[in-house]
Amino acid sequence: MWFSNLICYRFKQEVDYNQDEFEKALEQDKFRPCGSQDLSTFGWTKALGKHGQMLSHFSKKSILLCAKREEKVLPPAVINDLLAEKIEQIENSENRPVKKKEKDELKENLIHSLLPQAFKKSSLQFAFIDLEKGWMVVNSASFNKAEELLALLRKSLGSLPVVPAFVNYDLGLFLTNWLAKDAAPEQFTIGLDAELVEPEENGAKVVLKQHDLASDEVKSHLDNGKVVTKLALDWMERIRFVLQEDGSIKRVNYAELLKEENADIPKEDMAVKLDADFMLSSDEIKQMLEALIIALGEPEDTI
DSSP, X not given: OOOSSEEEEEESSOOOOOHHHHHHHHHTTBOOOOOTTOSEEEEEOOTTGGGOSOSEEEETTEEEEEEEEEEEEOOHHHHHHHHHHHHHHHHHHHTSOXXXXXXXXXXXXXXXXXXXXXXXXXXXXXXXXXXXXXEEEEEOSOHHHHHHHHHHHHHHHSOOOEEETTTTSOHHHHXXXXXXXXXXXXXXXXXXXXXXXXXXXXXXXXXXXXXXXXXXXXXXXXXXTOEEEEEEEEETTTEEEEEETTSOEEEEEEOHHHHTTTTTSOGGGHHHHHHHHHHHHHHHHHHHHHHHHHHHOSTTOOO
């Protein structure tokens, strides 16, 4: 329940989902394993895994969701080798070259013949909806993956009025300004990691890790026109993360004192512990995001 990467969205209007209706909506797109000719499947699975029965987990004013993807593993090298053998066989036996269209058809037929024997791999993707402040947060490092989950939820619910949370902010300008002044906004402190790039196409990039970002070296890069695209921040000594100019939040780490708050819940009550961890972590994330929005101000404010 401890999200490690955050792709954040805001609802454009107030929403208040009914648990029974919400659950029935998810049931329409419940996960099913790959069939013999499926390359992949994607659907909703139990939010608390084996420790729960529902596809959605309502806790106070938040909803936890989990989508599951199963994919067939067909190594490209294996397919290409088999395809090359088939093409060579045809060209030798029929004394003619195999053209592109026929090669594509051969490859497609080959894939279909191999699908029933292919290995399967699965992955889980979690998200939560905050009904109080209107956040939707996907535990993903990729906007594309997050959008897949949103598309599934939109299909299940019929509509999903959300937009990327930071789409109207020039975050690169904020990050550069904070680092240049060595002054993070209230409740935040600047960490030890950053990425600076020259703004022109194919410009030089400087990646700094565990580095004193107030040093003369960093100041020199900024004075020479480099802009900050990634910056490590610490919120209230409770959550550390890297904020990127595209609005994604990576490498989220929680203070040990925070993670230990529910340590006294016995393992026999795992469902209770998962619920408590979800309430704790989602509440911290929401507070941190609210503080970040306050720091950024209105969208038209750019510094």
